[in-house]
Amino acid sequence: xxxxxxxxxxxxxxxxxxxxxxxxxxxxxxxxxxxxxxxxxxxxxxxxxxxxxxxxxxxxxxxxxxxxxxxxxxxxxxxxxxxxxxxxxxxxxx
Amino acid sequence: xxxxxxxxxxxxxxxxxxxxxxxxxxxxxxxxxxxxxxxxxxxxxxxxxxxxxxxxxxxxxxxxxxxxxxxxxxxxxxxxxxxxxxxxxxxxxxxxxxxxxxxxxxxxxxxxxxxxxxxxxxxxxxxxxxxxxxxxxxxxxxxxxxxxxxxxxxxxxxxxxxxxxxxxxxxxxxxx
Numbered sequence: 607x608x609x610x611x612x613x614x615x616x617x618x619x620x621x622x623x624x625x626x627x628x629x630x631x632x633x634x635x636x637x638x639x640x641x642x643x644x645x646x647x648x649x650x651x652x653x654x655x656x657x658x659x660x661x662x663x664x665x666x667x668x669x670x671x672x673x674x675x676x677x678x679x680x681x682x683x684x685x686x687x688x689x690x691x692x693x694x695x696x697x698x699x700x
Numbered sequence: 701x702x703x704x705x706x707x708x709x710x711x712x713x714x715x716x717x718x719x720x721x722x723x724x725x726x727x728x729x730x731x732x733x734x735x736x737x738x739x740x741x742x743x744x745x746x747x748x749x750x751x752x753x754x755x756x757x758x759x760x761x762x763x764x765x766x767x768x769x770x771x772x773x774x775x776x777x778x779x780x781x782x783x784x785x786x787x788x789x790x791x792x793x794x795x796x797x798x799x800x801x802x803x804x805x806x807x808x809x810x811x812x813x814x815x816x817x818x819x820x821x822x823x824x825x826x827x828x829x830x831x832x833x834x835x836x837x838x839x840x841x842x843x844x845x846x847x848x849x850x851x852x853x854x855x856x857x858x859x860x861x862x863x864x865x866x867x868x869x870x871x872x873x874x875x876x
Contacts, residue, residue, distance in 0.1 A: 614786055615793060616827030651825055662823040664782055671782075674765060691786055692825035696817035697736050697759070697777030698806040 609686040611641055613648070617690060620648035629688075634665065635678040637688055652690065662693045706813040708847035708868035715848040717749060717834075719873040724752040726843040729805035729836050735760065735774035740785060741801035741834070742792040748800040751792075755784035757804075777816060778804045789827070799827075801848075803834040811837040811847040813866055821851070821866070834871070846871045 611627045618625060629640045642649035652663050659665060665672045666689040672680040682688060721741060728737045738757050743750040758781045760774040792798055813835060820826065821833060830851060837845040849868040
């Protein structure tokens with residue numbers, strides 16, 4: 607029962623240069639725990655000290671942003687694709 | 701950290717960008733008005749200004765879904781659609797190119813690098829830490845100004861985590 611974590615090119619140096627990692631399906635939390643064992647430096651930058659997703663990082667399960675689902679409790683099923691992408695944002699502001 | 705907006709430095713020589721690239725970015729900015737536009741420019745060492753890739757601005761979508769987390773809509777900010785930018789990055793990589801510039805517009809104000817622009821560009825996971833940032837100003841439906849900002853690293857600290865600051869310069873049209 608595996609899913610795939612896709613690493614965008616900007617984050618690959620933190621994952622030993624790999625673009626994709628196989629992980630056991632489960633919840634996003636369990637996927638990130640597995641990722642933490644394989645690529646600890648990457649995982650440290652994704653989660654804050656309380657274990658929550660950092661504000662400037664977005665995670666998708668297939669094409670759905672987990673912020674609009676169940677965050678770390680979002681289910682990850684066999685064959686799902688988890689994509690980690692830092693945010694690009696800004697603008698004039700108020 | 702307290703930030704202040706960064707204006708282009710009039711003492712610096714203007715950056716000369718290809719007219720075709722600027723026209724494409726300006727057209728995107730005018731079409732997106734009254735919202736901000738955003739996108740990427742790809743290229744390589746020989747020509748860093750090869751292709752303009754429009755990306756969707758998801759700020760209004762995020763604001764509607766989660767107003768507390770995203771207090772501004774697309775008129776006051778941009779949030780680049782991640783799938784658009786990942787696709788642009790993959791396609792650039794397949795062509796042997798990279799992302800050389802992130803562009804966006806400001807509507808109703810100047811072409812400066814705002815506090816919000818800096819907050820995101822300085823985050824440790826920002827995917828293109830050495831890219832230029834092209835900001836265009838749209839006022840009354842017209843592009844009235846543009847400026848280019850880049851991270852300048854302190855001497856002896858070339859790495860991505862070393863001390864740095866953004867500097868900006870005016871932009872003029874090239875003849876190509």
